[in-house]
Amino acid sequence: MNQFQYNKANESLSAVKLAAKDPNAHFLAGGTNLIDLMKMGVVIPSKLIDINHLPFSKIEKMPHALRVGALVTNSDVAENDLIKSHFPLLSLAINAGASPQLRNMATVGGNLMQRTRCPYFFDTTMPCNKRSPGSGCGALEGINRMHAIFGASEQCIAVNPSDMNVAMRALDAVVHVSGPKGERAIPIADFHRLPGNHPELDNTLQKGELITAVDLPYTPFTKNVYYLKVRDRSSYAFALTSAAVALYIENGTIKEARLAMGGVAHKPWRLTIAEEFLKGKAVSEDHFKQASQIAMQGAKAYQYNQFKLKLAPNTLVQSLKMASGIASS
Amino acid sequence: MKKDTIGEPLNRVDGRLKVTGGAKYSGEYKFPNLTYAVLVPTTITNGTVTAVDIRAAKYAPGVLAVITPFNAPKVPGYQPDAKKPVKGLKLFNDNQIHFNGQPIALVVADTFERATYAASLVKATYQAQPFETNFHKNFDSGVTPDGGKYKDYVRGEADAYKNAPVKIEQEYIQPSEMHNPMELHVTTAYWEGDDHVTVYTKSQGVMSSQRAVAAAFDLEPTNVQINSRFVGGAFGSSLRTWPHEIAAVQAARLVKRPVKLTLTREQMFTLVGYRPLTIQKIGLGATADGKLVGITHESHSQTAVYEEFTEGAVNVSRFLYQSPNANTRYKVVPLNIGVPAPMRGPGESTGAYALESAMDELSYALNLDPIELRLRNYTDADQERNLPWSSKYLKECYQLGADRIGWSNRAQKPGTVKDGDWLVGYGIGCGAFGAYRGHAEAKIKLMADGSVNIQSATTDIGPGTNTAMIVIAADTLGLPAEKITFDLGNSSLPPAPTQGGSSTVSSVGSAVHDVCVALKQKLYILQGKPQDSTDDIDYAGVLKQQNLPYLEVTKGSQSGDNAKNYSMYSFSAHFAKVYVHPLTGVVKIKNLIAVVDAGKIVNHKTAASQMKGGAVGGIGMAMTEEAIIDDRFGRYVNGNFADYHVPVNADIPQIEAIFIDKADPIINPVGTKGIGEISLIGVAPAIANAVYNATGIRVRDLPITPDKLI
Incomplete structure (x- = not known):
């Protein structure tokens, strides 16, 4: 590990100022991803700004949303009673990620910032446009079994590895940030970005901006929800494909649906056309299958992830069945 | 009266040290x-x-x-x-x-x-x-290894399966698998x-x-x-x-x-070996009533350009089933990779995956229960070496395992048993591993207080070797286990073989047995009794009576000539019950039963633990483990614990180990045959065969990840 300067931030304004001054400064929260990347030489910060003492560790009830502080740990979110009653989908998704030890350390803000697990990004001897812009994409013609089927570019086919983000995308979370130019709120749809020609940018944060909280607007999705993660082993594995499903069902009819997928794109992937399709439809496996086929429009696979073209819709169908209660366990 | 201690479940004598952090590993010495x-x-x-x-x-x-x-x-x-x-x-x-x-x-x-x-x-x-790491591309540059052990084997006629009324010809791929001890x-x-x-x-x-x-x-x-x-943990590394x-x-x-x-x-x-990527072709030919007429087993494995690595990947096909014709070919493909090393159940587990998958395929081709097919081809002698078995209870293994897993609930037609949305399947996979015994020495020291210390330069990579040695000594001496300590893991102790090939209890256990007998004989002689007396001994009393501060005996031990007249193997039958989700391809292993004929079991508790550990290794081999090289760069893309998947706790079902527990009369004085390897050999095909029974999908390239089942 290379030498770096360590700063403990006591208030957010000074943290933001410090970060804005140094192009190579990084905020440190739970450290479950950043420290690994530093050990691998993938990220070489000149300065770590430890934000763990900032007052962002509360879950608060606001009039229109539940506000989750950026430093609340993943475990605390998943086990929180307000979350479990109002946003059970988020709880399910978080508990599908990583391991208990990691969830105890990882924070909400950090999870939003989680880097891809693409092996070419992690191995500094191999090409990766995300780590080293212009070096090429190692995965495009490499071992791309875990990679994107939606929204990728010739520059990058990596996926966002988070489970939490997928549920947040379905729940229309809003990310609050504080930066050198003041505070702003970013809808989660606009927070993560597609790789395009700048895969080095995972998100739309400006230099020095710090995540302070995530708002979860209240929804009617408290009952018919499910997060299904298909993976190579039962725990501590990233998704091959995952599906966050939130349904509002009345008398066997779907009044509203929210669908998002993980393991398929550079950002948590929302399936709005499939949502529209399901609106007003009866709960049935046939409708779920049709919705899943609609969801797959525009999908493109590479040499080793062809299976995702089938696994992704299957995952969505099964998650819809589980959410609506028509799957027999 | 002497009480039998052998087989009694004794807690690991160093268990407390291990779970409290008191056990010092090599990196912990200051x-x-x-x-x-x-x-x-x-x-x-x-x-x-x-x-x-x-x-x-x-x-x-x-x-x-x-x-x-x-x-x-x-x-x-x-x-x-x-x-x-x-x-x-x-x-x-x-x-x-x-x-x-x-x-x-x-x-x-x-x-x-x-x-x-x-x-x-x-x-x-x-x-x-320029370099070559791509095994598939370089398949044809495989060479037959030096030395007679690996040359082509033919019994009867080569490739006789081709002319049989019913035949199976398939390729099976075992990927590179890392030992990855914790x-x-x-x-x-x-x-x-x-x-x-x-x-x-x-x-x-x-x-x-x-x-x-x-x-x-x-x-x-x-x-x-x-x-x-x-x-x-080491597993061969x-x-x-x-x-x-x-x-x-x-x-x-x-x-x-x-x-x-x-x-x-x-x-x-990259630096401590791995189970090599191996492609195997199996040909099985049978009569319409399920009698094998030919077995052909060809294997190509990775090796390094700078050193040749070989293992017994084809051996099991030469002797596990009765067949007038059998032939094997074995080649290694030198590549720009680190050299492989034996990994638990080395070669044989790779070979058993192929042979036992092919036997399963043959059973469906014949529309015959897979156990019945194995019974029809049961062999009462080793056809490869033309010798009788020293002991073999594989038939009993089939029966016990079938009863325990609920084999009668299995349907011969795949994909027909369901529990809710899940498809249910049952599978069997068998294995064999040579039962070996090497030369080992042990030293015993009887102290004035009647306690004994025994020493031998063996090691304990996890099976509980010192516990097993204490059991053997307690049984032989007629002393309680608390009176005995055992030292190992130091090269200045009396020489013992390397812990590998499931041979430690057989080799070192025999030395411990023999040195205990030698001590007793010495004590009888000191008392003026015939050396083969059977009286109980008052150990402290004899020393006191003889005015001795302590008494030391060292003894070497190895097999006699009789061993050359028998073929000695441990045998196993593994049974798996799996659930497979038809939409997501997710496999849940519901139950694993390992039935083992490994001779006399010295300590049922540690032996059962060892069996479970081997089964977990087998689950990794079957379901999750694969080290992947990007051949453009020659580098592993999953060289870490996040991306190389060893099974997690949640992947592991109830595992039950059942021992035949009958002493082998030939191999050594205690009658043990070894379980380290056999605990893993046959597990992967049992699971793969169960997955086929559940789904009708035959996975011929491990691991069985969800993408292969949708």
Whole structure:
């Protein structure tokens, strides 16, 4: 590990100022991803700004949303009673990620910032446009079994590895940030970005901006929800494909649906056309299958992830069945 | 009256030490002036390193030495005129690069962090050459290994299956699989003078480590002391002394201080072996009523360009079933990769995956129950060596396992048994592994208080060896286990073989048995009784009566000639019950039953634990483990614990071990045959066959990940 300067931030304004001054400064929260990347030489910060003492560790009830502080740990979110009653989908998704030890350390803000697990990004001897812009994409013609089927570019086919983000995308979370130019709120749809020609940018944060909280607007999705993660082993594995499903069902009819997928794109992937399709439809496996086929429009696979073209819709169908209660366990 | 202790479930005698952190592993010994070594791996895959710029590293804080191929002190055993030339990679002895990850420098510093940082400052210049890591592309350049053991085998007519009324011809792929013990490989070495070295290292054989270090540095073996008291798993990765261990000893000699070298997890993927990627072709031919008429088993495995690795991947097809015709071919494909190493159930588990999958395929082709097919081809003698079995209870294994797993609930037609949305399947996979016994010595010391200490230079990589030895001694001496201690893991103790090939209880256990008998005989003689008396002995009393402060006996032990007249194997039948989700391809293993004919079981508790550990290894082989190389770069893309998937707790079902527990009358005085390997051999095909029974999908390339089942 290379030498770096360590700063403990006591208030957010000074943290933001410090970060804005140094192009190579990084905020440190739970450290479950950043420290690994530093050990691998993938990220070489000149300065770590430890934000763990900032007052962002509360879950608060606001009039229109539940506000989750950026430093609340993943475990605390998943086990929180307000979350479990109002946003059970988020709880399910978080508990599908990583391991208990990691969830105890990882924070909400950090999870939003989680880097891809693409092996070419992690191995500094191999090409990766995300780590080293212009070096090429190692995965495009490499071992791309875990990679994107939606929204990728010739520059990058990596996926966002988070489970939490997928549920947040379905729940229309809003990310609050504080930066050198003041505070702003970013809808989660606009927070993560597609790789395009700048895969080095995972998100739309400006230099020095710090995540302070995530708002979860209240929804009617408290009952018919499910997060299904298909993976190579039962725990501590990233998704091959995952599906966050939130349904509002009345008398066997779907009044509203929210669908998002993980393991398929550079950002948590929302399936709005499939949502529209399901609106007003009866709960049935046939409708779920049709919705899943609609969801797959525009999908493109590479040499080793062809299976995702089938696994992704299957995952969505099964998650819809589980959410609506028509799957027999 | 003597009470039988053999077989009694005795808790691990070092269990408390292990769970409280009191057990000291090789990396945990502290020495004054300890220094830390870190390796610098190459990033090319073939060629030469033309220069190594060590200036920045050398002057980094705390750095004591930087060893490269251009400045390394000569290792005598690496030289052409060596008395005992060292085999394999001669690290830092020349500038040839054979595989990606091969170390090109070693940095020694006063702290681990400083050594790690300095290692990052080492810059190498290379002359890269084209390389080959792609096994499939180089399949046709496979060569038949040297030595008679691996030459083509033919019994009756070769490829006779081709003309049989019913035949199966299929290819099965076992990917590269890493041992990945939880404990990293660590070596700490310090020299006293120029001719005496002490080494703490993760070793399965302190005597073989002693021989290897002595040969490398041209020392008297007695001047090399190897310690390996506790080993946090090895699975075959510590059967040999690796080049980096020699490098650590070399570095300690150079800096004249103790040096500790710990591999990183990533380095564990390139420097300490693995189960080689193997493609196997099986041909089975049978009569319409299910009698085998021909078995053909061809195997191609990875090996390194700089050293040939071989294992018994085709052996099991020569003797497991009755067949007038059987032939095997075995080839290795040299590639620019690190050399493989035996991994638990070496070769045989790879071979059994192919043979037992093919037997399953044949059973469906014949529309015959897979157990019935095995019964129709049961063999009461070893057709390969034309010898009787020393003991074999595989039929009983089939029966016990079938009853226990609920085989009667299995449907012959795949995909027909359901539980909710889940498809349910049952599978069987069998295995065999040679039961060996090597020469071992043990020393016993009877103390004035009637307690005994026994010593032998074996190791315990996890099965509970000292516990088993104490059970054997307690049984033979008629003493309670609490009165007995057993020392191992040090090369200055009476010599014993390496812990490998499931042979420790057979070899060292026999020495312990024999030395206990020798002590009793001595005590009878001291009392003026015939040496073969059977009276109870008052151990403390005899010493007191004879006015002896203690009594010591050392005894060597090995098989007699009788062993040559028998074929000796442990046998297993593994049964799996699986659930498969038809939409997501997710497999849940519901139940695993391992039924084993391994002779007499010395300690049912530790033996059952060992069986479960082997089954977990089998689940990894079947379901999750695969080390993947990007052949454009020659580098592993999943060389870490996040991306290389060993099974997690949630993947592991209830596992039950059932022992036939009948003493083998031939192999050794206790009648044990060994369970280390057989606990894994046959598990993967049992699971794969169950998955087929559930889904009708035959996975012929492990691991069985969800994508292969949708």
